[in-house]
Amino acid sequence: MASTLITAPNALLTPDGQPATSDWSLTADKVHLNHGSYGAVPRVAQEHQFLLKAKMDANPCTWFMGQAAALAGTRAEIAAFLRVDANDMALVPNASAGVSVVYNSLTFSRGADIVTTDHAYGAVLEGARRVARECSGEVRVAVVPLDADAALSCELVMAQVTERTALIVIDQITSATARSLPVLEIAQAARELGIPVLVDGAHAPGAEAAPVPDFEGFWVGNLHKFACAPRGTAAVVARGPLRKHLHPLIDSWGFPHEFPESFDHVGTQDITSWMAAKTSFDTIETRYGWDEVRRYSRTLADYGAAVIQDAFSAATGEDAAVDVGMPVGQLRLIRLPKGLATTHEDSHAVRAWISDMLNFETAITTFGGAGYLRLSTHAYNTAREFEAFAERAVPELLRLARLR
Template sequence: MTETAPTVEAPEPLAGTERLFTLDPAVVHLNHGSFGAVPVPVQQLQRRLYEEQEADPDGFFADLPGRVAAARARLADALGTRPELLALVPNVTDAIAVALANVPLAAGDQVLVTDHGYGTVTEAVRRRAEELGAELRTVRLPLDLPDGDAVREAVLAEVTDRTALAVLDGITSPTARRIATSDLLRELRGRGVTTVVDAAHEPGMLAGPVPEEADFWFGNLHKWAFAPRATGVLVVRPEWTGKIRPLILSWEDHQGYPAAVEWRGTLDYTPWLAAPAGIDLLDGLGPGLVRDHNERLAGYGAAVVAERVGLAALPSSAGLSMRALRLPPGVAETLPQAQELMAQMWRRYAVRTVARPWEGGGVLRLCGQLYNRAPEYRVLADGLAELLG
């Protein structure tokens, strides 16, 4: 394949970010969206918290409820919601379990998901539907479907008078698309559908507040909000707070939501206590600058790969720090094939990225974060060209 210059320019690195992470420079890290990367100041704070815990475990745990509540308040403010509506959780997998355990479903009800949903979340929904005798209905969204109204209408077209619950992505993990917009959530609410939003990638990536239209909304902070793993949040509408029963009964159960959901005995709470430092760091850098940089960088990377390898870039949503491209037919069409492609990229080129199976050919996802540089996307593109050529 002929090498060409990309049609978009890469943004300049943001000042002061050169030594912000401790990532191995010998590795091309283009998969921030999976596990994130914790900045040095947040790592240092979590380390101090852990040392404090080990110096006096009894005192640390005695003070913990108040300190978790303070962290919760800071995070709620950053996300544009109220502390009494937000519970800290380890990740979105916990959050979907809480939501599914508390949403009333009956035999014959319909539950909507899309074929762009995250695998474990969709599987949790499927299992819950089977347990209760509900029908799982999958909305098919073609990869080339334009954003906005086309996506909204495709979802609404599958709603029936038996639709009780819709579990939708804020930003899809494999295809980097926005689905659960406020407009769509408002329409579903108007039709009496309970909505659950998997917003795993939204905190830190998008500027807007938690949508008030969602009944349940949950996101991870370790991806784009610079929190340690494992830190997630669950936000519910006010009418749900008195109905939530935690998955695990513990000493804080008598306090109700959110404390009852948060308390897990001897869980490591240091990531939650350090999470506000990630928000503070993002604020100090300038959230708008970071988001603009990451969006432009991801767009640049997608253009480099598309033009070098001859792949089609999938429709992208404005403001996102991830892009997805369609792989050729026969490539990464199954999970083992996708895993092998990722393994080859790692073993031969030291590149970390994500491929996922899709009908007719897989999907490649890449990310842009402060630590990424323009030449890294050329490494990815050249490696793919060699593997697929």
Template structure:
């Protein structure tokens, strides 16, 4: 049965069907844009042309790479509300966090505050920083359905005289909600505490993401929602001590100031950076970014309802999780009790279902409860979510020891 009330397949300016603009395998159902993104064919072709140019004349290409990266940075930074002179390209969000961690100096007994909704790799980096100096990492527990006021109050209660750094997500990866980072950073600044804002998911979903985030440092991935080639992110800062920030690779620009020293990184493939403006322009020219956010929200809401309805006959609690501060493109649907109770179990379920059903998914875990974190982009269609209900829900129920009905009705 076809889903009713679902937005019609999106049409772009140059494509009657948005899906035709992406080189996604039609044999796979793509419901996890949020993890690794998806690059439009036009952007893939532009990156391929840049790589070809580098291969045709390496001696022309690499000595001039800094000016090319600088030009791309100047076009990209305004997309997140930042100035080019405050922005540096880095391979991904974790690389940006590592750059900041490497610049910090702590003392024995100092504290770093992270949250229980933070991204694991970023938290691991904070733990490594703490070990270097004999500091400690303390976890601030945030209620999943807590209001912004409650979230800020948790940080206010957690701050102590020993706190030196807060690491907080602008959009949480496991729970897909927007956090009031600007208020948290302002509170921290009043206490003399610095704030690192993890905006990995924010570019494209939050207008002027870096400008509105607050904090001392912000970083965000451009290969997620802006659909740039993978390995493109920005680190943005106006801090007084940003000259202490260094690329992960020392190269011939090492004596330049921030951010220029980041524009040259030896012989890395910088085409990920150079093709990023084309990705941003692609969405704007084909559909418009504001309209894209509104459309992704409608797709995510409709898709979440289809999937939640598939689980409802077997659930002892409402599967659809109404977050207080949702983001345009991602939603949470609770799994049957006992499934995805840990990150490792959630990741294993993702890969098992991909192998068994041909559906790309994202499962997350928060406080022992597993969730399906659905992602929608302009190429998402009702049939994708119907496929999840038809192919994945029966297997999920079987894993939970629940006997599924003979057929699943899609609203």
């Protein structure tokens, strides 16, 4: 099957001519079309982390007594990949932990509000609600249409700001809806009002060459998604006067220090995922080139979305394409048949059914009562995988929808 609109890109190959998937350990009995959720770690980085774990377990006393010094060097390596100053960045287990750091560190006066959007990640939204309950405030949610451009998106977010607004939380790349939001424009508007901004950049590292926007405030991002670091690797970047208030989630021996040094003392936490992250970054750069991976991923996402949209549309007579106002290079959104994934719980059930019955690993999301297939691409994906989904999975999803 081939789309009449977009040419399929040639699959990426290793330097010795093997399929790129050979650099990963993904099981062959599933087609992996959901890199954006949990990532995939190159074999060589897995091996590096295994060696680090062996060293840790061979002499725990020496390892943990020297861990803070080792972490400072690791932090500098990851900061270089993110293109930020190492003195502005600390390491955390995941982006949600970074968000919790900000929520738990800032002082919210009684009646303080938090502004976010209806695209916010569920865990981040629940954290904001917790903070609002504790200070007898509320979470004000800007309703941003899927097709809203940067100007309208910024306008809708800032329209929720009042004299009680204590923090704006905004996604750089949304999880459920695979779109960008204008974080720089919002940060600038917020700064003029003296309101701090927290940017949830969970999907940005690896997806963008310079993933951390240049603004004064807070940014969090996962390194285990598009950057392919071992899972449990994420960063929080803080710039401006409020950074001095940030403290780690765990009270440990970093208490004499301020951000970010205070975050380098994590007790007996296993930090081998952080220490092996640079191996992932370097492996992809030397074997493919990050710019080439991003170019290929964008082209493949365009092709894969077109093929699957064509299949749905041809079968239903309804356009499955989604008009996303600020699209993301490696992510695409496709409308599912009516009746599928209309709730958060149902989206998980549909995803599990596709995995168990059809052997495709996908992301199924819901937004505004409608279900969507979210595609994400990386170096190891191929055009044939998306063609296979159109041929095998689309007819079965249509049958499933008719049964509901």
